[in-house]
Amino acid sequence: MSAVPRSTLRRGVSVVARGAREQPRWFLVAVLGSALYGIMTGAMAWVIGRLTEGVIAPAVAARSVTPGQLWQIGLTIAGVVLLNVCGIILRRVGAGIAMYGLGASYRQKVTRQYLTLPLSWHHRHPSGQLLSNANADVEATWNIFAPLPMALGVVVMLIFGAVQMVIVDPVLAAVAMVVFPLLFGANAIFQRRMSPQVTRAQQLRADVSEVAHESFEAALVVKSLGREDEEAARFAEVTHRLRDANIAVGRTRGTFDPAIESIPTIGTLVVIGVGAWQATRGEVSAAEVVQIAYLFSVLSFPVRAFGWVLGEVPRAVVGWERVAAVLEARGGMVFGDNALRRDGRPISIAARAVEFAYDVDQPDGSTEKSPVLHDVTVDVTAGSTTAIVGPTGSGKSTLAGLMVRLVDPDSGAVLVDGLDLRALRHGALAEVAALVPQQTFLFEDTVRGNVTLGGHYADDEVWRALHIAHAESFVSALPAGLDTRVGERGANLSGGQRQRIALARAIVRAPQLLLLDDATSAVDPSVEQAILDDLRTVADGMTVVVVASRLATIALADEVVFLADGTVIDHGTHAELLDRCPPYASLVTAYARDAAAREEEVLLP
Amino acid sequence: MSRHGAAPLVDHSGIGSGGDLSTWATLRRGAVLSPELTRGLGITLVLALLSTLGRVMVPLVIQRTTDEGLLAAGGPDLGRVWFWVGLAMAGVVVTAFSAYAVNVRLFTSSENGLAALRLRAFRHIHDLSMLTQNTERRGSLVSRVTSDVDTISAFVQFGGLMLVISIGQIALATGLMLWFSPILAGVVWGCFIPLFFLIRHFQGVVGRAYTVVRERVGALLGAISEAVVGASTIRAYAIEERTARRIDTAIEAHRKAAVGAQVRAVVAFTAGQFVSGLTTAVVLVVGTVLAARGQLTLGELLAFLFLVNLFTMPVQQATEILNELQNAVAGWRRVIGIIDTPADVADPAENGVDLPRGPITVDFHEVSFAYPGGPPVLQDVTLHIEPKARVAVVGETGSGKSTLAKLLARLMDPSEGTVTLDGIDLREIRFASLRQRVVLVPQEGFLFDASLLDNLRYGQPSATETEIWGILTELGLDSWVRGLPLGLQTEVGQRGESLSAGERQLVALVRAYLAQPDLLLLDEATSAVDPETEVRLQRAIDGATRGRTSVAIAHRLSTAEAADEVIVVDAGRIVERGPHTQLLAAGGVYASLHASWAAQQGS
Known part of the structure; x- marks a missing residue:
């Protein structure tokens, strides 16, 4: 982006129009306040002039002044000041409420999209970017509402001033008509030069933040591999680029700021010069020249408000485009309106010729499909336990994930009780099925909140679920029991504890279909065994699908599906597969064979 | 780093917030940590003073031009007018060039200083022990090397300079007012002294309000990040509604805090405007009395009004900047807090x-x-x-x-x-x-x-x-x-x-x-x-x-x-x-x- 495209201004106007439409009342308050401020600022000079002429000068001439006259002077000015201040308050408070109101409503819209858009969309967008879309970009879009009312108020002020000037003297007014466009022009050039530089600095600021984020998240790896210096160098590189970009911004600002500040002063001087010449020819009075020079100095500063608005335009446009990209993203999951029976009896689940590929980002920015599942057909009958095994x-x-519809297959279908998952209404599947993923996610909430997730469960139900998940003892040892807050992502708990809370989260729902994706990997073998045993006591009403590699777990399964390279190699009972599928046998008996081999090594050195 | 046999537990009290540092101590410590900020500051200040002089002198010269040239007894004196206008033009040029030099110097030194501060804080975070790192959210650590430093730069680059210029203008304007009329100068200061106390009060109020806003931003980001990072859990349990409510609560809390802070800041700012306006009224009233008694000419009174403007503008600007200063100092404190947190599992280095x-x-x-x-x-x-x-x-x-x-x-x-x-x-x-x-x-x-x-x-x-x-x-x-x-x-x-x-x-x-x-x-x-x-x-x-x-x-x-x-x-x-x-x-x-x-x- 080398210069602001001409259309930036047009798009900026449409962003402003959108904002004004959505917050009409407070925006109007701000603009009216600003107009009041503009009028009162112009009026101040006029009032002082009137008072000088009508009250002060006669009093000085008479060498006496009455208290009444003094009250008149004081109260008149105080009145103007009060109105002026009211204007400022209305303008800034109104603008603030409009701006933060817009920010809040667009943060809601953006985060609603995050909750609606499919996981495949989430996979394609870095979480850092999504965070900044909802936060910094929304802010950048609506920040323009801070200087905007002021600029609109200045329009009123300028009209007010222009009328005064034209009435006094058209020639001097003409000088003004040259100077103000010059001022606009200088501001416009300034903003044109400035905005790509500011955009670049903004982008670099995001880069700095991204590097810092990744590096701090990787803190343990950085430490354990002793890579602090290299990380510091990586951070230094982006930091220095940001520094140089900021200095470039400073240089541009440093060049234009004094120039823009000088123009009105030069204009005033020209007015005085030309005015003096005209006054010698008797075309205007000296007092009128002074009045216009004064107006000039009063008006020139607020005119800069236009510059501020113009400066915000590119930022607002870029911010809006990033926000709009989220808002316009389509492809949310389609839901039908079927429900599932909720009678506490197990349900069946099946995959029919399922194909699935992830989008993988290439270094050149394009995406490529990375096939994961190919022609996968699996039948899990109601009430059975099925193990999915594979390297x-x-x-x-x-x-x-496909079985709880985290993602939809590219082709083929997943059926629950014979119904395509896509035909179910939103939430219907979650009412009967629960997945405990390999990587648990805990919310920054209490233990209770993390188990119930807002569902209405009595404490003894929660405790019972925790008991089955073998989390009861450590939860009751926590300082506030169920009401203990687990910290961001459950940071206050160990990996095994988090897994057990996540397990209880599934169990408390008494699901008719339970999927365990290596859900006890961080738990000790003995505890894991106990969990699986206890789970079996409640599993009568459940269909269980378990991703597993331990023989004990697999042996419990009625059916085993052996997956390799994304296809179903074989399925059947454990004994059948052991018998007829060598890669399967080799995988699941690896530990036993290894142990046997070691014993032999010991025996036969 | 010597430890004796029965050493006490290592102190893992977490990362310092620098909260105990006073504003002045924070600025001093900040200057020590970023020596680039103060290097060559003398020249920058001299240039800033020069441009301030220009800023004050140009309107004064205009004033003289109108007084002695335009409004000269017996019609406008064209020669005098040209002379003064030429002088003012020269002043404008000097002001512009020194302002340019000041801007560039300030940007360069502050960006260098703050980049060094960023790097130092970043490196120190990695040097902190794992336990110390874990006492704070990752996002909060990130903000110490990003947004906190940014608030400092905003202040150092704009506020800091404006503060110097404003103080220069206030001093110059005070001197000129005293020269015109010590009594009226006293009146102006008398009106503004309550404002200074008011400012101190508002600084605290506004500062606290912005602290709340920053906390709410943290909570907001936390809530949004759950929707992003926990997306699959939210899908699997169909708790979109609940998550949305949690986010909405955080959004609304942030909005309220931001509007609250804005209202407080506006009140603080308009207090300055109001006092300035009232000062004009009081000066006019007292000046009229003085003029009626023959202690002041009408021309002097009007010239003085002009000076009041020269005085109140920088005072108001300073009020705004002092509010900004609170923000910057809060950010600075947090960065200093992290740099001054001892790395308890430290590299013995040499x-x-x-x-x-x-x-x-x-x-x-x-x-x-x-x-x-x-x-x-x-x-x-x-x-x-x-x-x-x-x-x-x-x-x-x-x-x-x-x-x-x-x-x-x-x-x-x-x-x-x-x-x-x-x-x-x-x-x-x-x-x-x-x-x-x-x-x-x-x-x-x-x-x-x-x-x-x-x-x-x-x-x-x-x-x-x-x-x-x-x-x-x-x-x-x-x-x-x-x-x-x-x-x-x-x-x-x-x-x-x-x-x-x-x-x-x-x-x-x-x-x-x-x-x-x-x-x-x-x-x-x-x-x-x-x-x-x-x-x-x-x-x-x-x-x-x-x-x-x-x-x-x-x-x-x-x-x-x-x-x-x-x-x-x-x-x-x-x-x-x-x-x-x-x-x-x-x-x-x-x-x-x-x-x-x-x-x-x-x-």
Whole structure:
């Protein structure tokens, strides 16, 4: 972006129009306040002139002054000041309420989109970017409402001033007509030069933040590999680029600011010069020249408000485009209106010829499909326990995600009780199915809030779920029990504790379909075994799908689906697969064979 | 950094907020931390003074022009007018050029100073101990090197200069007013003195209001990030509505706080405007009385009114800036707070020693550890690990086994006792040497948003692709990498999220492996990897670690079976140690742990 495109201004106007339409009342208050301020600022000079002529000069001439006259002077000016101040308050408060109101309403709209758009959309957008869309970009869009009412008030002020000037003397008014456009022009050039530089600095500021974020999140890895110096160098690089960009901004500002400040003064001097010459020819009175010179100096500062508004335009436009990109994103999941039976009895789930590929970003910015599942057909009958087994990266978690409709298949279908998941109304699946993912996510909330997720469950139900998840003892040892806050992402708990809270979250719902995606990987084997045993006591009403690699878990399953490279290699009971599917046997008996091999090594050195 | 036998618990009181620093002390400390800010400040101030003089003089000259030229007795005196106008023009030019120089100098010095401050804070955050880092949200740490520094720059670049200029103008205007009429000058100051107290009061009010706004922004970002990072959980449980409500609450709280702060700031600002206006009224009233008594001419009174304007404008500007100053000082305090937080697990740097390369002997001498304010996690652990030994540490969750690894990697220091490598106290070993020789692979190894190759190279940037392929083959992971869409060039996405959890662990493992440490610490490093791959890795690592010492924390006991020695931790103490077969035969804690493991593997 080398210069602001001409259309930037037009798009800026449409952003402003949108804002004004959505906050008409407070925007109007601000503009009226600003007009009041503008009129009163112009009126001050006039009032002082009137008082001087009508009250002060006669009093000085008479060498006496009455208290009445003094009251008249004081109260008149105080009145103008009061109105002026009222104008300022209305303008700034009105603008503030409009601006923050717009910010709040667009933050709501943007975050609603985050909650509506599919996970595939989320995967394509870095979380840092989404955060700044909802925060910094919304702010950048509506910040223009801070200087805008002032600028609109200045229009009133300028008209007021122009009329006064034309009445006094058209020649002097003509000088003004040259100077003010010059001022606008200088401001416009300034903003044109400035905005790409500011945009660049803004982008670099985001880069600095991104590097810092990633680096601090990686703090443990940085420490354990001793990479502090390299991280500091990486951060220094973006920081120095930001510094240079900011200095460039400063240089431009440094050049234009004094120039723009000089123009009105030069204009005033020209008015005086020309006025003096005209006065010698008797075309205007000296007093009139002084009046116009004064008006000039009063008006020239507020005129800069236009510069501020123009300066905000590119920022607002860029911010709006980033916000609009989120708001216009389509492809939210489509829901039908079917519900599922909620009778506490297990339901079946099946995948039919499912294909699925992730979008992978390429270094050149394009995306490529990375196939994960290919022609996957799986049948899980109601009430059964099915284990999904496969090597690392074979697509097990993706399949589990498809079964609770975290994502939709590219082709094929996932059916629950014979119904396509896409035909269900929103929330219907969650009422009967629960997934405990490999990577648990806890909310910054209490233990209770994290288990119930806002659902209405009695404390003893929560405790019972915690008991089955073997989280009861550590939760009751927490300072405030169920009401203990777990911190951001559950930071106050260990990995195993977080997993068990997440497990209780699923169990408390008494789901008719429970999916466990390696959900106890951070739990000790003995505890894990106990959890699985206890789960079986409540599993009568459940269909269970478990992504597993431990033999004990697999052996409990009625059916095993063996997945490799995204396709179903074989399925059947554990014994059948062990018998006829060598890669499966090799995978699940790895530990036992390894142990046996080691024993042999010991025996036969 | 000397520690005595029974040293008290390390103070992990967390990251300082610098809240106890006064405004003045903050500015002083800030100037010390960024010497670039004050370098050449003298010249900048002289130039600023020059441009201030110009700013004051130009209107004064205009005033004289009108008084003596335009309004001269007997009609306008064109010669005088031209003379004064020419003089004023010269003043304008001088002002403009000195203002330009001041702007550029200020931008350059402040950006340099603040970039240095950013870098220093960033580096210091990495130097803080793991426990100290964990006392604060990552986002909040980020803001210390981003938005907090930005508030300072906004102030230093605009506010700071305007404050200097304003104070200069106030002084000049006061001098001129005294020259015109000491009485009226007294009246003006009399009107403004209450304003100064009012300003002080408002500063506190406005400052507190903005502190609340900043806190609300933090809460807002937290709530929004849950919707982003927790997206799949929210989908899986269909709690979009609830999440939306939580976000709305945070948005509304922020909006209220922002409007509240705005209203307070407007009131503070208009108080200044109001007092200025009233001052004009009072000056006019008193001046009329004085003029009526013949102590002042009408012309002098009107000229004085003009001076009042020269005085009130900078005073109002100063009011605004002082509010901004509060903001900047708050940001500055937070940055200083982090820089002044002691790095309690510090690099001995030049006072330290380097470890020579080669297999490492590990010793724990009566080591105890407790998290701040918590019960002891490890108690009186004494342990000797021979060089080249492959040790597995097992125990139940919360037994303290991970703590052992963290102490060994010196992510934390023991509360009591010492950990030594080759007989040297860990606290005396230079970090540069320690990190080269000891590498910890955590359970969740963080991946950077870059290619797989860059992530693997992270611990050893000089590794060539050929070397990497060699290692991948050695570990039996080459076919996995070949199966990825772009092989080594595959982008792993944010935090490595394009890979599965098990694949991320593989990356973290290879990364550590490439760094070729002499002591390899594996903290549940393969918990999400499938059994066959794990066994294969285990075998490969065994082969490769023959020359090095390795300590693996594991709850999959296959690791223990393969180790030379198993150390069993229970309730913070080492309860058993010895080879797998021996412990199994002993029928103790290990035997029962192994029984439940075997039960899972058996059948």
